[in-house]
Amino acid sequence: MTYHEPSGLPLLIANLVVDYGAHRVLNGLDLSIRPGEIYALLGGNGAGKSTTLAAIMGFVPPASGEVRVCGVAPGSAPVQARRAIAYLPENVALYEHLTARENIQYFLGISSERRTNAEIEAAFNAAGLQEDAFNRRVAGFSKGMRQKVAIALALLRHVPLVLLDEPTSGLDPRATQDFNRLLGGLRERGSAVLMVTHDLLSAADTADRIGFLDAGRIVQESVAEGPDRYDVRALHRHFARPVAA
Amino acid sequence: MSALTLIARDELWLMRRSRVSVIAAALLIVLVVIAGITSVAHQSNVADTRARLQAQVDEEFDNQPSRHPHRMVHFGHFIFRPLPPLAAFDPGIDAFTGNAMFLEGHRQNSANFGDVRQSSILVRFGQLTPAFVLQTLAPLLIIFLGYGAVARERGAGTLRQLFMQGVSAGTLIAGKLLALATVAALIAIPAMSVLIFVAAQPGAAAGPIALTAAGYLTYLALWSIIVVLVSASVARPRNALLALLGLWSVTVILLPRIAPDLAATAVPQPTRLETDLTLQRELRAMGDSHNPDDPVFAAFKQRVLRQYGVRRVEDLPVNYKGLLAVEGERMTSELFDRYASEGFARQARQSATMDAIGTLSPAVAMRRLSMAAAGTDLAGHARFLDQAEAYRYDLVQRLNRLQADAVSFEDDAAKSSDTAAEQRSRIDPHHWHAMPDFHFAPPEPGDLVRRASPAAVMLLLWLLVPALLLAPAARRLEGVRS
Ligand SMILES: Nc1ncnc2c1ncn2[C@@H]1O[C@H](COP(=O)(O)OP(=O)(O)OP(=O)(O)O)[C@@H](O)[C@H]1O
Numbered sequence A: 001m002t003y004h005e006p007s008g009l010p011l012l013i014a015n016l017v018v019d020y021g022a023h024r025v026l027n028g029l030d031l032s033i034r035p036g037e038i039y040a041l042l043g044g045n046g047a048g049k050s051t052t053l054a055a056i057m058g059f060v061p062p063a064s065g066e067v068r069v070c071g072v073a074p075g076s077a078p079v080q081a082r083r084a085i086a087y088l089p090e091n092v093a094l095y096e097h098l099t100a101r102e103n104i105q106y107f108l109g110i111s112s113e114r115r116t117n118a119e120i121e122a123a124f125n126a127a128g129l130q131e132d133a134f135n136r137r138v139a140g141f142s143k144g145m146r147q148k149v150a151i152a153l154a155l156l157r158h159v160p161l162v163l164l165d166e167p168t169s170g171l172d173p174r175a176t177q178d179f180n181r182l183l184g185g186l187r188e189r190g191s192a193v194l195m196v197t198h199d200l201l202s203a204a205d206t207a208d209r210i211g212f213l214d215a216g217r218i219v220q221e222s223v224a225e226g227p228d229r230y231d232v233r234a235l236h237r238h239f240a241r242p243v244a245a
Numbered sequence B: 001m002s003a004l005t006l007i008a009r010d011e012l013w014l015m016r017r018s019r020v021s022v023i024a025a026a027l028l029i030v031l032v033v034i035a036g037i038t039s040v041a042h043q044s045n046v047a048d049t050r051a052r053l054q055a056q057v058d059e060e061f062d063n064q065p066s067r068h069p070h071r072m073v074h075f076g077h078f079i080f081r082p083l084p085p086l087a088a089f090d091p092g093i094d095a096f097t098g099n100a101m102f103l104e105g106h107r108q109n110s111a112n113f114g115d116v117r118q119s120s121i122l123v124r125f126g127q128l129t130p131a132f133v134l135q136t137l138a139p140l141l142i143i144f145l146g147y148g149a150v151a152r153e154r155g156a157g158t159l160r161q162l163f164m165q166g167v168s169a170g171t172l173i174a175g176k177l178l179a180l181a182t183v184a185a186l187i188a189i190p191a192m193s194v195l196i197f198v199a200a201q202p203g204a205a206a207g208p209i210a211l212t213a214a215g216y217l218t219y220l221a222l223w224s225i226i227v228v229l230v231s232a233s234v235a236r237p238r239n240a241l242l243a244l245l246g247l248w249s250v251t252v253i254l255l256p257r258i259a260p261d262l263a264a265t266a267v268p269q270p271t272r273l274e275t276d277l278t279l280q281r282e283l284r285a286m287g288d289s290h291n292p293d294d295p296v297f298a299a300f301k302q303r304v305l306r307q308y309g310v311r312r313v314e315d316l317p318v319n320y321k322g323l324l325a326v327e328g329e330r331m332t333s334e335l336f337d338r339y340a341s342e343g344f345a346r347q348a349r350q351s352a353t354m355d356a357i358g359t360l361s362p363a364v365a366m367r368r369l370s371m372a373a374a375g376t377d378l379a380g381h382a383r384f385l386d387q388a389e390a391y392r393y394d395l396v397q398r399l400n401r402l403q404a405d406a407v408s409f410e411d412d413a414a415k416s417s418d419t420a421a422e423q424r425s426r427i428d429p430h431h432w433h434a435m436p437d438f439h440f441a442p443p444e445p446g447d448l449v450r451r452a453s454p455a456a457v458m459l460l461l462w463l464l465v466p467a468l469l470l471a472p473a474a475r476r477l478e479g480v481r482s
C-alpha cells in the first residue's frame, strides 16, 4: 500500500455524490483527514453520516466524485482499502456463540494480524470491558459491553484509518470519558480518525476538527483553537438548527 | 491459520454446537451405513437364492425321464438373472422389472417376480439403498446445515465486520464451501466404503465403480456449491432455506418422479394386453401348420420335399413333424423379435426423453449415471431379456431338431393311438443333460462406463453452472450494504 504518496492521505474524499435510487444522499462531499487527526462528523438524523462511512468502506458505490483510502479507491479495490480501515459500526455485530476473546481472536485471525493474549487483554482494559467478561459468550452482553469489545478490536487493528459510527452511544459517562482518552492514544499512534457522533461535548473535547453535514455536504467546519478549543455554545446553536442548503 | 481455514473451522464448529445439526448429520451417516449393510446383505441373499434356484431348475430339467422332445419344449425352463455387483449400491429397476423368466416354445414370456410384486407394500416407498440416501436425503442435509452459511452472517451484520477485516468475498465463500464440503465428505465416507467393498467382490470391475464414486462425489460437491451460492445470494437465511427446499423438492423429488410419466406421454407404449391382441392376430394370419391346405405350410412342405428329392413326407430321412416345429418356431420367433425390438426402440426413445428431462435436474442425471454404471437400468434389463430369448430360441430349436432326428415320422404320427409308438417316440434323458445351461454374460465394464457417460457429462455441466455463478455472487456480496 502506498501510504507515503502525496495522494496517500488516510482519507481523501472529493466532490462525492451518492444516490440511493432516485434519492441523492451525498451531494458534493469534500473531506480529507491527515494522519493523527481526529475528525468529528456531526449532522441530523438521515443527513448521510453513515452513508459517508459506507462509501469509504466500499459498501456503497459513488455516483460521481472520488474516495481514496491511503490512495486506494474502495469502490474498485474494496479488499485492499478495507485492510487499511478499522470500523466500529453503529450497531455492533459479534458472534454470539463466541466469547469476547474468541471474537477478537477470530476477527484478528481473519485480518491475519497477530496479537498476544496480553495485548488483547490490554485492549479490553483500555476499552473498559470488565475482566470477568473477557471469556464469556457475548450472547449475554449489554449494548455497551458489545460496544467495548468492538472498540477493543478497532484498537488492536493497527491501521491508518479508524471509522467510528456513534462510538459513545451505548456507553455510560465514565466509559465515554475512557473512550475519549483512547482517541488520544490513536492520535499518538498516527491513525486518522473519522468519528460520527451526536455527542457535541465529546466531539469538542477530542476532535481536531468538527464538520457539520447537511443535505449531503459539509456545510460548516470548525477547527480546535487555543486552550478552550471550541466555542461550544456556538457549535450547539449550529448543531440544533442546521442551515438548510 | 489462513482466513479461509479459519472461516471453515468456525462454520464447522458452529454446526457441531447445534444439536439439531449434529443429530441430523449423524442420522444421515447412520442411514448410509445401514443402507449399505442391508443392501449388501440383501444383494448377496438374492444372488444366493437365484443361484440356488437356477441350479435346482437346471437339475430338474436334466432329471426329466424319457419324453417326447416336444413335451420338453412345453415343460420349459426357468432362468434367473444374476445381479451385478454394483446392484448392492444401486439395485435400480431390478425390484420392479422382475428377474426370473419361464422359457418355453412358441412364446416369449416377460420377466416375472420383481420384489415389488412379491413383497409388502412397504417396498413401494423406495428401498433403503445407499444410492437413495445419497441422491435424495444427502442434499437435504447439506441444505439444512448450509443454508445460513453466508445469509446468517449477512442478517446478523457480522458479514460487514468480516469484510472490514480485509477478507475477500471469494475467500469467505470458499471457507464456507470448505466447511460444507467437509460435511459432505463425512457422508461420502460410508458410501465410498460400500463401493470399496463392492469393488472387492468377484466379478466387480474398477471402471464403473470409479465412475459411480466420482459421480456421487460430484453430486455432493454440486449440492454444497448450490447451497453456498444461494446462501450468498439472498438477504435472509429464511429465504435461502425456502429457495433451497423448493429447488430440492422440484429437482430431487418431483422431476425424477414425473420424468417417466412425461416420457411415457411423449412416447406412448401400448399396454401388454393391446400388444398380445395384435400379436395373436398376426400369429393367426401367419398360417396353421396343422392345416394341410394352409398355403404357407404347403409351400414349406414342397420346399422340403424338393430339397430331399422325395415325393412324400413319409419318405423323408428325417421326421417332418420336427422340421415343421423348427420352421414354426422360427416364424413365430421372428414375429416376437419384431415386437420386442419395436418395444425396445420405444423404450430407447423414452430414455432419450428422460435424458432431456435430466438436463433440468442433477438428481435425474445422477440416477441415470448410477443405474447405468451398475447395469441395473433398463439397458441392463434388456440385455438379460436378449440373452434369455437367444437361449430360449436355441433350446427350443435343439429340442425340435431332436424331434426331427431322433423320433421317426411314423411313431410321431401314430403316438396318440398306438402306445408302442408312443413309447418309441420318447427319447433318452441323456439328451436333456446335453442341453446347454443358461449363463448370463455380464456387460463389459467399458460398455457400462460408456452407457453412463452421457449422464456423467450432464452432471459435470450441472457442476459448472453454480461454480461459474460463484464469482459474480462473490463480487456482489463484497459490495453489499448490510
Ligand atoms: N440502504 C439504504 N437504501 C435506501 N436509502 C437509504 C439506505 N440507507 C440510508 N438511506 C437513506 O439515506 C439517508 C442517509 O442515511 P444515513 O444512514 O447515512 O443517515 P445518518 O446521518 O447516519 O443518520 P443517523 O443519525 O440517524 O444515523 C437517509 O435518508 C436514509 O433514509
Ligand SMILES: [Mg+2]
Binding pocket: A049, A050, A051, A090
Ligand atoms: Mg447513522
